[in-house]
Amino acid sequence: MTTLLEFKQVSKQYGADTKALSDVNFAVKEGEFVSIIGPSGAGKSTLLRCINRMIDASSGEIIFDGANIMGFKKNELKRLRTRIGMIFQHYNLVNRLSVIENVLHGRLGYKSTLAGVFGLYTEQEKQQACHILNILGLEEQIYKRCDQLSGGQKQRVGIARALVQDPKMLLCDEPIASLDPNASRIIMEHLRNICSTMGITVIINLHQVDVALKYSDRIIGVNKGTIVYDGSPGGIKREQLRKIYGAELDDQHVDIMGGQYAG
Known part of the structure; x- marks a missing residue:
């Protein structure tokens, strides 16, 4: 499968003190379904919005479909955004x-x-x-x-x-955060189906660990602007969740996952 997206040493600085992303590296292949998980403020939304330049990264390279988009000007950005669909939490x-x-x-x-x-x-x-x-x-x-x-x-x-x-890719920024469980399931099944049948790459930010585990080919765990897990859903155990969520890994996260990682 062809690599569609690549982050090379991507960082994003807000002001003097806040580093939202630190030297992020990963690649996504065409037709992959990738979930990004992590606590609030981890940099998930910043990462997603750097892909279509809704947010401009401070340094590094972002390669989409063979081109480094960091230097794109207005017309090139317009064309880029026709090929990257965006789905928002509040529609x-x-x-x-x-x-x-x-x-x-x-x-x-x-x-x-x-x-x-x-x-x-x-x-x-x-x-x-x-x-x-x-x-x-x-x-x-x-x-x-x-x-x-x-x-x-x-x-x-x-x-x-x-x-x-x-589009060649869909970016979904917390698309089920405002929805009830039934509506959430319908949305996730549609997104999974779009990826499987249309071959469109999906990158989705999720708060719900169980949802990420159920629908993804791959999970990227982010904490404090760095990637602390990048692998299959099957590789996520209690230890990996602790790396991703740190102090936020409370009983709620374990219960969400059916108790299988308790202890």
Whole structure:
């Protein structure tokens, strides 16, 4: 499998005192499903947002699809972001617009400013959006306003908007943090299915260890801006969780994992 993404000695400094990432190194292959876990403030979100330059790393190299994106200028960044879909914790939808209108916003990266302002989409783009919404079980919501949807439905609209970009990679920043367990399961199954059937690489930040273990090909554990675990879900034992979560490794984390790492 081809390497799609590579971090080489990537660091991110905020101001004089805060180092969010320290010399991070890892590579992700095409079609992998990678979960990033770690305590709050560990640098998970910063790491994810450096991939599409929503946050600019302070040093190092980030190679995406063979190109070092650190030096990309405005037009190159626009093109990069069409190939990397982003799914947010709080959906980032326009509530007063319909589901289909929100999904078509995923095509804006391909449009001139004028075409974007007037919402000029081709028939093919509209059909593609409808097809993706069908896959995600939203065919009956296509013309509803987004403020009429449940949280789980809104997140599926967010996934559809990312998929209509024809991305090579999906970045998911805590996509189930605001959802109940059933809606969370539906979202995770869709993301796993997208990775398996469409071959789209998925990198996802998760708070829930059990979810990461269930759905991932690989887990990256982050603590204080450094990678302390990078391997298969099967390699995660109590000792590895202690490295990742440190003092936060309380009974809650163990219980979440069915007690299998107790003791």
